Amino acid sequence: MNTPLRRLAVVVAALFATLLASSTWVQFVVADDLRADQRNSRTLLRELGRERGPILVADEAAAVSEPVDDVFQYLRTYPDGPLYAHVTGAYSVVFGATGLELAMNDVLTGTADQLFYRRLSDLLTGQEPGGATVETTIDPAAQQAATDALGDQEGAVVAVDPGTGDVLALVSSPTYDPGELATHDRSEAVAARQALLDDEDRPLENRAISGRLYPPGSVFKLVTAAAALESGRYTEDSVVPGPAVLDLPQTTSTLPNVTGSACGPGDEVSLTDALRISCNTAFGAIGLDLGGDAIGAQAQDFGFGAELRIPQRVTPSTVPGGLNPPQTAQTAIGQFDVRVTPMHVAMVSAGIANGGVVMRPNLVRAVRGDDLEVIDEPEPRELGRAVSGDTAAALTRMMTTVVEDGTGTAAQISGIDVAGKSGTAQWAEGRDPHAWFTAFAPADAPQVAVAVVVEEGGDAGSEGSGGRTAAPIARQVIEAVVDR
């Protein structure tokens, strides 16, 4: 029986050789792939073992790691969870990070290159390495005002400082509580996330900067007006055609005014009045006159199509190219295939408010170390000049008439000149239009530029419009920021 036993010994050796080979495969050959797998929470856990830096809103923590007595050592908590959810995002041990938690992850965990010298000194002093603090530009009063004003209507509010690009408010409704995703109870986290994913109102979507883009409707007339003024062929006092219905070339279709009547006596209207009452036919005609390329170029000067990071990625807003005349007329009034983020509409207003120069929006004021020394403080950066100073001044005067005596009177604030523009965007057959309003104030020395979108007219439904539904929200945000 010895021969088969010797063969059996060889078989056993072969079995073990298989194990040695397969463990080499797992631990050496494909190890990097397995380490990089999203579901391998060990990398995340190594970060968790270090204390993750807090995210601050005006010296108050919006996200902070609390020591807990479990395997993860620190639990990420969100004291004002739903209010800042779309600013901070969520840091989950099950699903990973989103929002600012993701975009600033290497700083928050303390692994960023700019923290190298601090890590070195931590190593030398034997101090437990921790993450850095991220201080945001959010103005809590503006954030709260925007959240309260929007209420449970679906939509988004963005407020920026026109001079610096600082994001003062970033609200997307409905919102969620990031703490529910950050819980260390895996089944609770999974259930919470599934409920949010199943919610047809899509609370996880950040409508302000990403999510599904919106047609801008009449707020896009600001871009068309800018293109007209920049072309040199128009001034704010130019008289343009404003019939009740604009015949579109090459087709039998027409572009009507919402009111069904002409915009002025003799089917004519000044450019300023056309913007004030949001005359569709006038801007359609200007669009046909300027051509689709000129509008597209002007939109590009305002930053359409640009990749922006605040540091979260902002989905680029788009104006289609290669338009035929009817499409050009539709595009000029913000319909057809123009798609924007509320962030970008705020940037258009901010660019006009800032004398024509569009600043890059930015959510991070500073990165600070343990003893609050500043490690990094992003400088305001220009995205580019959209229009000349003269054009910006003219647009400001035109937008002021909108709030004084036009479609945006609901945004009036006593003692402050507000410049604004409403929009009511058709987006699907049989659905109520989205209500838009964008504004900045004070008109002579702007401190804040706002964009508001309320989906499907909000609570007002088919009765909703930009001037009626969105303008009061913009007003409340401006009131929260502008000091009187």
Add this chain to the structure above:
Amino acid sequence: MTTVTARRPRTRRNVELALLLLALVVAMGGYGLVGVTQDGAWPPGLLGYGAGLAAIALALHLVVRFTAPYADPVLLPIATALNGLGLAMIHRLDTARSTDAAAFAPRQLVWSAIAVLLAAVVLVVLRDHRVLQRYTFTAMVTGLVLLLLPLVPFLGRRINGAQIWIGLGPLSFQPGEIAKIVLTVFFAGYLVTHRDSLALAGRSLVGFRLPRARDLGPILIAWLASLGVLVLERDLGTSLLFFGLFVAMLYVATERISWIALGLALFVGGAALAWSQFSHVQDRVRAWLDPYATDVYDAEVGGSFQLVQGLFGMADGGLTGTGLGAGRPDLVPFAESDFILAAFGEELGLVGLFALLMMYLVLVERGLRTAISVRDGFGTLLAGGLAFVVALQCFVVAGGVLRVIPLTGLTMPLLAYGGSSLLANWVIVGLLLRISDSARRPAPTRPRDETEPDTAMTQVVRTA
């Protein structure tokens, strides 16, 4: 008359003692490093743990000295090292839990003491392994009952998908672990008496000797039993273990490859049939073939979460590991039992995993060597079967964790947490010590007659 006195072979007990001290140093070092990594100091329980393990191992060493002086000197140190390292890792996993209530290491130490005591009892009571041959058919009945016990209603428990446990109040037990010893005894006893008819009878077909129909009975019974285990107890590992053991022992007894070919064909055919008929078998196979698919990974039942987490941990360990106490092996469900190998892979790296597998390989090859050198057929089959069953179990468990074969509910011998497994494997070590003692013991000298052999009327022929 000139007599040549053969030099008595050395007992090698001092070699065993030296290796044993080395094993204790390794095991205690592992236990201590957990504390050094996590708290920066030797853990307070180190002395108690070390003293406990040393007392257990040295007590068994003394028993071996007196009852099996010629036993293989490598078996006991390797078993002690594996048991001790397992204890260190179980303690390390305890530290990852916030509550002390669920500490596994102290319980494992108690089980180790009981298991080693049982091994000592084997050595003291069983002075000659051939006695076991008398209980061949008792062993068969006991083995089959143990194997099928988890299927008894109210007694059987399904843990982690596999129904290979029985529960009595708070205690749960894996009867399959004991069954593998009892059935090895039965196979050895049965095959040693029937090997000739199994080996020689039957027609030859193209150089391939086909067994007679009536000789097929036992292999068919073993095949049906193993398929029953696969389908009813939902565990491929147990099924593969017993059928593989039977086929291997059949081959050793008969020296005929045809039995292996027949056995493999039967097993593959049966497994394929089970796969096509039963959804839980399909789940297991799917979790093996396609573990990274999201729906398989997230599946509540029959998913691959545990397997993939184990692979993640081992990948994270890489070549040299994170260091004991510095990884996250606690993320893998059942890390202290089914997936203790993944925990070692993560914290000791590929190097540590190789070292562990080599220790198992040495243990098994020493067992097979014992089988070759022992003088009686029953002892050969018993030692060979016991050594092979340990090897096969290592392969089935490690292969499952490393995704070579579908995952099973078995655990690494001696290393993993679990009372039944420890008891069974220490008894195997005890039996191998006993058989290796008789293999290396000098042949008993015949009582010398006064008369010269040539002139004696009769001669006593001793059968070995």
